[in-house]
Amino acid sequence: MRHDPSxxxxxxxxxxxxxxxxxxxxGGLLLIRxxxxxxxxxxxxxxxxxRPEAVDFYRRFGYAVVGEAKVLGVPCWFMRRPSA
Structure with missing residues (x-):
């Protein structure tokens, strides 16, 4: 929750x-919905x-990386998709 947008x-x-x-x-069908x-x-x-390989997957659906940090020692990417 610490990284969630306000x-x-x-x-x-x-x-x-x-x-x-x-x-x-x-996965694509799930994200389309x-x-x-x-x-x-x-x-x-x-x-x-x-998952580094998931970053590009989510980008295809309009998400963009807005931050990166290690969480419990594991690299993590935080991604946001603007409202339509």
Missing amino acids: EPHVHLGPVSVDRGLRRQGI HVAHLDTVGAVGYLETD
């Missing part, structure tokens, strides 16, 4: 697709990831 936002919690099911578009909801309600999106 503005009202929707915090996308931990989401992952099983390693054996990745690269089939499942998520960002469509954000756009419908005019909300800011926010998330945190500790």
Whole structure:
């Protein structure tokens, strides 16, 4: 919570697709629905990831890195998506 934006936002919690099911578009479908909801309600999106490869994935859906820090010794990226 320490890194959450002070503005009202929707915090996308931990989401992952099983390693054996990745690269089939499942994560993309989930994010399409998520960002469509954000756009419908005019909300800011926010998330945190500790997976470097996920940063580019989330960027495809309008998220941008707004901060980086180590959390419990693990590199973490904080990402925000502006409201529509």
